[in-house]
Amino acid sequence: MPGAVIIGAGPGIGQAVARRFAREGLPIALIARGGRTLRAVAGAVAAHGVPIVTLQADSTDRAELDAALDQAIGEHGVPEVAVYNAALVRADELGELSVRDHMEAWAVNVVGALNAAARLAPAMATRGSGTFLVTGGMPEPKPQYVSLSLGKAGVRTLVALLDQQYRSSGVHVASVTVDGPVAPGTDFDPDDIAEHYWQLHTQPRHLWDREALHAGRS
Template sequence: MPGAVIIGAGPGIGRAVARRFAKEGLPITLIARGAQTLRATAAAIAPQGVPVLTAQADSTDRAELDAALDQAVGEHGVPDVTVYNAALVRADELGQLSVRDHMEAWAVNVVGALNAAARLAPAMAMRGSGTFLVTGGMPEPKPQYVSLSLGKAGVRTLIALLDQQYGPSGVHAASVTVDGPVAPGTDFDPDDIAEHYWRLHTQPRHLWDREVLHTGRS
C-alpha cells in the first residue's frame, strides 16, 4: 500500500504530520539527517501500528536524498503523499551572510524540495494521482529574516511550477505557510498545523488549494 514520505521528520511539524498520516493507516517513510531524530519520530508513531521505514539522508545531498526516496518507493511503492518539511531557519539581515551561507539556506529551503519532486512527481503523474506538500512560511518578507524570506518565496514559485507541470496529470502541489513559531500548546501547535496537510491531501480535485496559511487565529 503506498503511503506518506516525510522529509525533515524531526520534532514539531514533521513528527506531527507523520502521526497524522499514520493515524489514517498509511505506511510512513521518515527521512532526516540524524539517526536519533529518526528513532524518536518512529517511536512517536509506533502506537499507530503502521509500517514505518526510516532513511538517513541530508536533503541538500541529491544522491543521498534520491537513495532514500528510492528506498521508500521500493518498500511502499510510489507515495500517495510526500511532505517536504526541511528548512534552515535563522535570523539574518541584508548583506550579513556570505554567498556560501545564502546558497546553503537556498539548498535546504528550496532545492531539496525541488529534487524530491523531480524524483517522485513524474511517477505520481504517470499513476494519475499524488500529493506533494511543502512547509512554507513568511507570508510577508521580513528584513530580519532575509535568507528565509527568499527561500519561502522560492517555495511558492516551486509549487506554482509543479502545479503547472504535473497538476493536469493529477498531482496536487501545495504549501502550508506557517506564520509564527511552532510550539505545542500554542496557537501554532504542530498537531493543529498537521491537520492542514491531511486536508490538502484529501481535497477533491476541483477544490484544490495551492497554499494554506496558518496564522494561529481561528
C-alpha cells in the same frame, strides 16, 4: 500499500504530520539527517501500528536524497503523499551572510524540495494521482530573516511551477504556510498545523488549493 514520505522528519511539524497520516492507516517513510531524530519520531509514530521505515539522508545531497526516496518506494511503493519539511531557519539581516551561507540556506529551503519533486512527481503523474506538499512560511518577508524570506518565496514559486506541470496529470502540489513560531500548546501547535496537510491531501480535485495558511487558531 502506498503511504506517506516525510522529508525533514523532525520533532515538530514533521513528527506531527507523520502521526496525522499514520492515524489514517498510511505506511510512513521518515527521512532526516540524524539517526537519533529518526528514532525519536519513529517511536512517536509507532503507536498507530503502521509500517514505518526510517532513512538517513541530507536533503541538500541529491544522491543521498534520491537513494532514500528510491528505498522508500521500494518499501511502500510510489507514495500517495510526500511532504518536504526540511528548512534552515535562522535570523539574518541584509548583508550579514556570505554567498556560501546564502547558498546553503537556499539548498535546504528550496533545492531539496525541487529535487524531491523531480524524483517523485513524475511517478505520481504516471500513476495519475498523488500529493506533494511543502512546508512554507513568511507570507510577508521580514528584514530580520532575509535568507528564510527568500527561501519561502522560492518555495511559493516552486509550488506554482510544479502545479502548472503536474496538476493535469492528477498530482496536487501545494504548500502549508506557517505564519509564526511552532510550539506545542500555542496558536502554532504542530498538531493543529498537521491538519492542513491532511486536508490538502484529501481535497476533491475540483477544489484543490495551492496554499493553506496557518496564522494561528481561529
